[in-house]
Amino acid sequence: MKMFQNLDPELAAALAHLDLPETGARGYSLDELARVRARMAAARRAALVPDPAVTIEDVWVPGPPGEPELRLRVHRPAGEPDGPLPCVYWIHGGGMTLGQPEQDDRVAARFVRELRCVVVSPDYRLAPEHPDPAPVEDCYAGLTWVAAAGPGVDPARIAVGGASAGACLAAGVTLLSRDRRGPSPVFQALSSPMLDDRAGTPSMTQYEDVLVIDRAYIVESWTALLGDRRATGSVGGHAAPARARDLSGLPPALVDVGELEVFRDEAILYAMRLAQAGVPTELQVYPGVFHGSEKLVPDAEITRRAVANRVSALRRAFR
Structure with missing residues (x-):
């Protein structure tokens, strides 16, 4: 895939020595998707420390x-x-078709160490075998259990968050909980959120074939989740939060995203709509950053700054 000249210099230098991960499940049959999942799970187990x-x-x-x-x-x-x-109720990414909670063990460990908190991550069912609403309903079921019965958890101090597709589910479960009068999270942390099944923002085409995540993969991910409903008028905000008509009454939010990624504009638009609906919202757009750089180059200065800001926002929310 292409790379842009205005990459953060530290990220650009690191990329020269990295093998970029597979974009996702493009063109895979269900059998091949199962093999990709198994291969990724084995790699995660081998890397656990x-x-x-x-x-x-x-x-x-x-x-x-x-x-x-x-x-x-x-x-x-x-x-x-x-x-x-x-x-912190943290939901893993993977385009709705890949991933397990174990992939974010290091993320969870940092939250636990720095915030002295509990982190709970749901192993939600994946598309296409389990299309919408299975993933968001699983995440909601887990959140309701944590709020009602999570041992050692303060139900008045639960934050919901995630990255990429996990941020989509975090935003969706927050909307779902509001609409069902369920648990009331005190905060939502949405990192590089995948929010809009229509995939039509300027950044979606501007960066449609660059670096790790491209537009073709995003379209396939949404199609795996929504089938023929993708990009039609029958998609609601619980599945694709950008489609939600009313964002009022939601908890304060941090929305952060890289400048050089397909999700940039939908993240910015969602943050603007949250603020316009009266939701206290912080928006961070990190220059020269691409999707997935936080995991690929965790020691870069701009990565450390983004993670530290997320931790700081959660700490304030828990006071």
Whole structure:
């Protein structure tokens, strides 16, 4: 894929020594998609390094009505916590077709260490085998369990967040919870959010064939989730939050996105609409940054700045 000359210099230097990951499931049959998932899961297991400051437990909780149980990956500070702790309900990315909570173990560990909180990540069902509304309903079921029964969790201090497709689900479950009068998160942290199934913003075409995530993959991901409904009038805000007509009554938000990625404009537009609806909103657009650079180049200065700002925003929300 193409790379732009105005990349952050530190990211550009690092890219020269990196093998970029596969974009996703373009053209894969379900059998091939299963092989990609298995290969990615094996790579994640091989890369896991236990953090002595964090304990991890997988728990099974009720899923949506009539559906299978849901696995939640729960990260806690090691040792005995002092009273109920705040919780980051963090949802993994992967274009709705790939991924597991384990891929964000390092993200969760940093939240646990720096915020002294619990982090819970749902292992939601994936498209295309489980199209909309399965992923967002799974995430909502997990959130309701955490708010009602999460041991050691302060239900008044739950933040919802995620990156890429995980940020889409975080925004969608926040809307769903508002509309159903369910749990009331105190904050939403949306990183490089995938929000609009129509895939028609200027940045979507400006960067449609660059770096890690391109427009073709995004269209296929939304099609896997929505089928023939993609880009039609029958898509609602719980599936594609950019389609939500009313953003009022939502918790404060941090929306951050890279300048050089397809999701830039839909993230900016969503942040603007949140603010216009009276939702306290912080928007960060990081210059020279592309989608996925936070994981590919975690030690870059601009990466450290973005992560530190996210942690700081959550810390303020938990006060």
